[in-house]
Amino acid sequence: MTDSAQQQATDLAAQIDHHRKLYAQGVPELVDADYDALEERLRELLAANPDVALEDNPLERPWSPELVAGQTIRHSRPMLSLEKATTPEQLEAFVARFPGQAFRVTPKLDGISLAIAYRDGAVEYVATRGDGRDGERVTEKAQLVVFGLPERLEGTSGRIEVRGEAVMLRSTFDAYNDTHPDRPLVNPRNAAAGTLVHKSPQECVARGRTLRFFAFDLFEEDGSAPAGAGEVPDDPAARLRALGFDVPDVFPAADADELARAIAEIAERRSGYDFDIDGAVVRLASRRAFEAAGATAAAPRGALAWKYPAEERMTRLLDVTWPVGKIGRVVPRAQVEPVFVGGTTVTYASLHNPRLVRERDIRVGDTVRIMRRGDVIPFIAGSVPERRTGEEREIVLPTDCPSCGTALVVRGTGEELWCENLQCPAQAVRRLIHWSSRHAADMEGVGTTWIEKLADDGVLERPSDFYGLTVEQLMAYERMGETSSAAMVASIDRSRGLGLRRALIGLAIPMASEGVAKRLCLAGFERIEEIMALDAEQLEAIRDIGPKVAASLVAYFSRPEVRDEIAALRAAGVDLDVRDEDRPIEVADAAETPLKGATVVVTGAFSDPDSGQKVPRPAVVRLLEQAGATSASSVSRSTTYLIAGADVGASKTDKAARLGVEVVDQAQAWAWLAEAGVR
Numbered sequence: 231m232t233d234s235a236q237q238q239a240t241d242l243a244a245q246i247d248h249h250r251k252l253y254a255q256g257v258p259e260l261v262d263a264d265y266d267a268l269e270e271r272l273r274e275l276l277a278a279n280p281d282v283a284l285e286d287n288p289l290e291r292p293w294s295p296e297l298v299a300g301q302t303i304r305h306s307r308p309m310l311s312l313e314k315a316t317t318p319e320q321l322e323a324f325v326a327r328f329p330g331q332a333f334r335v336t337p338k339l340d341g342i343s344l345a346i347a348y349r350d351g352a353v354e355y356v357a358t359r360g361d362g363r364d365g366e367r368v369t370e371k372a373q374l375v376v377f378g379l380p381e382r383l384e385g386t387s388g389r390i391e392v393r394g395e396a397v398m399l400r401s402t403f404d405a406y407n408d409t410h411p412d413r414p415l416v417n418p419r420n421a422a423a424g425t426l427v428h429k430s431p432q433e434c435v436a437r438g439r440t441l442r443f444f445a446f447d448l449f450e451e452d453g454s455a456p457a458g459a460g461e462v463p464d465d466p467a468a469r470l471r472a473l474g475f476d477v478p479d480v481f482p483a484a485d486a487d488e489l490a491r492a493i494a495e496i497a498e499r500r501s502g503y504d505f506d507i508d509g510a511v512v513r514l515a516s517r518r519a520f521e522a523a524g525a526t527a528a529a530p531r532g533a534l535a536w537k538y539p540a541e542e543r544m545t546r547l548l549d550v551t552w553p554v555g556k557i558g559r560v561v562p563r564a565q566v567e568p569v570f571v572g573g574t575t576v577t578y579a580s581l582h583n584p585r586l587v588r589e590r591d592i593r594v595g596d597t598v599r600i601m602r603r604g605d606v607i608p609f610i611a612g613s614v615p616e617r618r619t620g621e622e623r624e625i626v627l628p629t630d631c632p633s634c635g636t637a638l639v640v641r642g643t644g645e646e647l648w649c650e651n652l653q654c655p656a657q658a659v660r661r662l663i664h665w666s667s668r669h670a671a672d673m674e675g676v677g678t679t680w681i682e683k684l685a686d687d688g689v690l691e692r693p694s695d696f697y698g699l700t701v702e703q704l705m706a707y708e709r710m711g712e713t714s715s716a717a718m719v720a721s722i723d724r725s726r727g728l729g730l731r732r733a734l735i736g737l738a739i740p741m742a743s744e745g746v747a748k749r750l751c752l753a754g755f756e757r758i759e760e761i762m763a764l765d766a767e768q769l770e771a772i773r774d775i776g777p778k779v780a781a782s783l784v785a786y787f788s789r790p791e792v793r794d795e796i797a798a799l800r801a802a803g804v805d806l807d808v809r810d811e812d813r814p815i816e817v818a819d820a821a822e823t824p825l826k827g828a829t830v831v832v833t834g835a836f837s838d839p840d841s842g843q844k845v846p847r848p849a850v851v852r853l854l855e856q857a858g859a860t861s862a863s864s865v866s867r868s869t870t871y872l873i874a875g876a877d878v879g880a881s882k883t884d885k886a887a888r889l890g891v892e893v894v895d896q897a898q899a900w901a902w903l904a905e906a907g908v909r
């Protein structure tokens with residue numbers, strides 16, 4: 231035994247206890263990933279040095295993730311931690327312990343663990359996990375601030391205990407921070423813990439600081455199970471749902487392969503959930519097997535928490551630059567010490583807007599919390615002022631555009647900085663690239679580097695310039711042969727037919743999204759000139775166009791250089807008139823079919839039943855809408871049909887089946903469309 235290994239283990243144990251205490255008090259100094267690394271180091275050290283002994287090993291004793299201040303409740307059975315796994319080997323070792331057993335996998339919600347006990351249908355108590363043996367009784371508080379706790383379990387008798395997690399939804403968290411910029415919540419998990427110990431639950435509710443409960447387990451005792459149901463079902467999800475609880479996704483997995491797939495599926499869904507998850511919980515599917523596996527002092531043996539890459543890490547803010555966006559917004563961009571977060575190494579992150587920089591008091595040199603969720607651009611969520619050395623510098627906002635030198639204008643709730651010079655070089659190139667992009671003119675053969683080069687040479691200044699490019703002109707460039715020049719010109723030529731909706735998108739009008747372009751077309755306007763002639767009041771009369779968007783459209787179209795450009799596009803033969811597929815839909819003419827009044831979700835690949843030609847999904851959606859259906863983007867309880875084309879993943883149809891949504895294949899859908907008379 232080396233002294234240093236013993237010493238290291240003792241030190242690590244002390245650090246773990248220290249950070250557990252801070253975490254329970256709601257003032258963690260580490261992000262979870264860094265804390266987990268401490269536990270992992272201790273675990274490895276002990277494994278590598280069997281002769282090192284800790285009198286009191288924190289990894290082997292239950293602990294309390296939150297403060298217990300009030301009256302306590304002895305849990306009917308312990309509420310424990312979970313063993314963690316981050317490598318495939320650890321997962322395999324777990325599976326190997328249970329040969330022939332099936333598993334089930336659920337997202338691991340990052341909130342506060344709660345036990346709700348009911349007797350004869352009425353709430354007996356709500357308790358936190360506490361140290362696992364005794365939790366704090368928080369019944370009245372929880373009933374106020376936690377939504378999704380049924381007050382009664384109708385038609386039940388005896389004792390029923392439900393276990394689950396109270397989380398702060400991301401949408402709640404974002405809305406709260408938007409309205410309380412002076413004292414933002416650090417992250418949803420911290421906010422959930424803080425809400426449950428807040429001195430005034432009434433004040434929490436009044437301020438929109440509320441939680442949501444998701445149930446993942448239940449125990450029914452004293453003959454409370456429904457008559458004839460026999461023992462408690464292995465998968466409690468259906469029973470919990472029937473009792474009125476929200477339940478997270480559950481994936482059955484018969485073997486190691488299916489387990490890996492379920493874990494990957496949850497990872498895929500992670501950024502789409504309205505709650506934070508930090509892993510997937512794998513447990514034995516059979517309750518009897520789970521009970522038989524027993525537990526250590528700290529965790530059950532029949533379950534495992536697979537940890538996903540952390541979405542939140544700490545790093546250092548090295549510098550802030552102010553690039554100019556395509557529509558002239560000058561945004562703060564953070565350069566940080568490279569850090570592995572959300573599955574990739576991040577060196578640049580968004581700082582959102584000047585107001586957040588000011589309110590969160592973020593400085594260059596600060597230790598900052600960086601977040602990256604799914605494919606969303608990583609952003610700086612806040613700084614850790616406690617770690618300042620005094621060397622930090624304030625972030626200075628630019629007063630002039632870094633590209634063209636024009637004085638910047640402050641606009642909007644984020645106190646955003648805008649360069650309003652449409653000839654601004656930085657914007658011009660981005661505008662040209664945007665005009666050529668898939669959602670706008672869709673000039674497939676024209677690459678970004680060529681646009682930059684041509685803009686650099688002054689050949690391209692505004693979108694209408696594309697249409698004057700000739701093969702000879704392009705061939706004059708090095709590495710540009712006749713074939714590629716001709717292909718480029720042909721692609722530009724084809725893009726002339728883009729039509730009103732895509733043109734509106736291509737112009738990158740401030741505050742006017744793709745949705746605005748669609749709505750203007752649906753409002754019945756035929757030509758871009760008709761839209762240019764509208765005043766703010768007329769624009770606001772259009773469905774879903776608000777005063778800000780209206781004002782921005784009017785300001786944009788009143789600029790002489792914009793009016794010139796529209797005229798130039800017209801002169802170049804570019805189609806700025808509405809296309810058929812963007813016109814308002816005449817539903818009234820459709821014949822009666824099951825599609826009329828239905829809410830549909832369209833998924834998979836479609837092909838025309840007569841010609842066999844591929845039909846793009848938006849075209850299918852449009853036909854369905856013409857037949858009187860409303861389309862939605864994801865399956866929910868309010869969906870009537872999931873219209874499934876070819877190659878539809880099981881996850882989609884499984885979800886539909888779970889929610890009781892009818893799955894309709896494309897043959898049926900085409901038949902209904904024919905019946906409706908829309909094709």
Ligand SMILES: NC(=O)c1ccc[n+]([C@@H]2O[C@H](COP(=O)([O-])OP(=O)(O)OC[C@H]3O[C@@H](n4cnc5c(N)ncnc54)[C@H](O)[C@@H]3O)[C@@H](O)[C@H]2O)c1
Nearest residue numbers: 249250253258260261262265311312336337338339343511
């Ligand atoms: N930042 C810090 O300094 C710091 C310090 C200590 C602990 N922590 C964090 O606290 C967390 C809690 O640690 P722990 O080991 O006690 O708990 P754990 O991570 O092992 O999780 C156990 C909990 O998972 C919950 N859970 C969520 N979804 C579930 C599901 N679908 N099925 C079953 N259970 C589910 C349960 O409520 C249970 O209480 C860890 O993520 C750790 O990183 C952070």
Ligand SMILES: [Zn+2]
Nearest residue numbers: 631634649654
């Ligand atoms: Zn500029």
